[in-house]
Amino acid sequence: MSKVKDLKLAAEGKLKIEWAESRMPVLLIIRERFKKEKPLENIRIACCLHVTKETAVLMRTLKAGGAKVALCGSNPLSTQDDIASALAKEGIETYAWRGVNNKDYYWCLDKVLDTKPHITMDDGGDLVTRILMKREGLLKDIIAGTEETTTGVIRFRAMEKDGVLKYPVFAVNDAQCKNMFDNFYGTGESALHAIIRSTNILISGKSVVIGGYGHCGQGVATMAKAMGAHTIITEVNPVNALKAYYDGHEVMSMEKAAGIGDVFITVTGCKHVINKKHFGSMKPGAILSNAGHFDVEIDVKGLRETAKSVRKIKDCVEEITLGNGNRIFLLGEGRLVNLACAEGHPSEVMDNSFALQALSAEHIVKNSDELETKVHKVPEEIDLDVARSKLKSLGVDIDMLTKEQENYLTGWKEGT
Ligand code: ADE
Numbered sequence: 001m002s003k004v005k006d007l008k009l010a011a012e013g014k015l016k017i018e019w020a021e022s023r024m025p026v027l028l029i030i031r032e033r034f035k036k037e038k039p040l041e042n043i044r045i046a047c048c049l050h051v052t053k054e055t056a057v058l059m060r061t062l063k064a065g066g067a068k069v070a071l072c073g074s075n076p077l078s079t080q081d082d083i084a085s086a087l088a089k090e091g092i093e094t095y096a097w098r099g100v101n102n103k104d105y106y107w108c109l110d111k112v113l114d115t116k117p118h119i120t121m122d123d124g125g126d127l128v129t130r131i132l133m134k135r136e137g138l139l140k141d142i143i144a145g146t147e148e149t150t151t152g153v154i155r156f157r158a159m160e161k162d163g164v165l166k167y168p169v170f171a172v173n174d175a176q177c178k179n180m181f182d183n184f185y186g187t188g189e190s191a192l193h194a195i196i197r198s199t200n201i202l203i204s205g206k207s208v209v210i211g212g213y214g215h216c217g218q219g220v221a222t223m224a225k226a227m228g229a230h231t232i233i234t235e236v237n238p239v240n241a242l243k244a245y246y247d248g249h250e251v252m253s254m255e256k257a258a259g260i261g262d263v264f265i266t267v268t269g270c271k272h273v274i275n276k277k278h279f280g281s282m283k284p285g286a287i288l289s290n291a292g293h294f295d296v297e298i299d300v301k302g303l304r305e306t307a308k309s310v311r312k313i314k315d316c317v318e319e320i321t322l323g324n325g326n327r328i329f330l331l332g333e334g335r336l337v338n339l340a341c342a343e344g345h346p347s348e349v350m351d352n353s354f355a356l357q358a359l360s361a362e363h364i365v366k367n368s369d370e371l372e373t374k375v376h377k378v379p380e381e382i383d384l385d386v387a388r389s390k391l392k393s394l395g396v397d398i399d400m401l402t403k404e405q406e407n408y409l410t411g412w413k414e415g416t
Pocket of ligand 1 (some may be wrong): 049050051053054055209218339343344345346350
């Protein structure tokens with residue numbers, strides 16, 4: 001039962017979980033209801049999520065609802081060891097430690113899957129992929145899954161298109177209370193924070209190149225601009241590129257941006273966005289980081305092959321001396337910088353995302369007999385519930401439609 005780095009870290013982790021709880025009111029309201037109603041009684045949930053204090057608050061909430069949860073990390077560098085230890089100590093089966101190698105990463109996944117889950121909760125899609133590729137025997141117990149991030153949803157849609165998706169999955173990432181806040185404000189703030197925390201550079205006046213202008217890229221660009229950066233966007237999607245242009249950012253190809261940027265942040269979900277074609281033209285001192293889910297956005301292998309030498313400057317910062325003598329810097333081995341080099345998104349914003357996760361798990365159990373095998377939207381009522389509850393916790397009142405207004409909005413006869 002459980003494998004973590006060091007159980008002696010548990011007391012530290014517990015304090016941090018309590019800190020996160022003080023900033024996650026929506027999840028706590030759900031937890032209180034779950035304690036009474038036990039909507040997840042006897043439900044086994046396998047979770048592959050970044051093991052952070054916010055995830056711990058979600059684990060406690062699912063457990064309060066009666067679920068038996070097992071947790072592994074969803075990225076080799078994102079586990080916070082004190083949190084993993086605290087969870088293990090309080091009896092939540094946890095298999096995670098920072099710096100896990102690839103073989104042990106999958107061992108941890110398998111340990112979590114050995115609990116024969118009814119629900120899978122993914123961040124990046126690794127549990128579902130493992131089940132389809134190696135653990136098909138588990139399918140008979142599974143009701144449905146949830147997915148936290150854009151990359152995972154993309155993988156599941158590809159499975160659906162190929163006709164290999166074997167059970168229903170809920171795209172929590174696509175809910176409004178997730179992508180409008182977590183992807184935009186969460187990624188925006190935490191990616192910049194991680195870069196600043198690990199390098200202590202001044203953002204103001206820097207040319208910051210952001211690869212990708214989806215919700216996450218928009219958040220990063222907005223925050224960087226607000227801090228005084230000259231923001232440059234690279235895109236492949238013409239609509240996103242046009243939006244970036246109208247938002248006041250410069251838009252250009254990565255080939256051109258490579259020679260201009262002081263800081264690079266990839267958030268595309270795509271592969272080798274920065275590659276061997278670009279490294280040689282970068283300015284001395286350029287800083288490379290990735291805020292997308294997988295460590296493929298910067299061609300790190302190609303970068304190391306190009307390097308004359310590599311030196312670790314400090315935790316999270318590597319200096320790469322190129323063949324042309326220029327030194328450039330790679331953060332967090334090209335893994336998602338906000339979690340590898342800092343603590344991930346703030347608790348306040350994870351409150352919304354993880355409230356959606358908890359309520360989606362409840363929805364799955366309540367509707368277990370009628371769920372089609374496909375990628376599902378989180379029901380709108382859940383999205384609205386989370387927003388209402390958050391507003392209430394913030395003390396913000398909003399207007400209500402009158403009957404007359406409701407009729408107007410649902411009718412078609414009133415016009416000019
Ligand atoms: N993804 C991004 N930030 C996170 C956090 N703080 N906890 C869990 N998952 C995250």
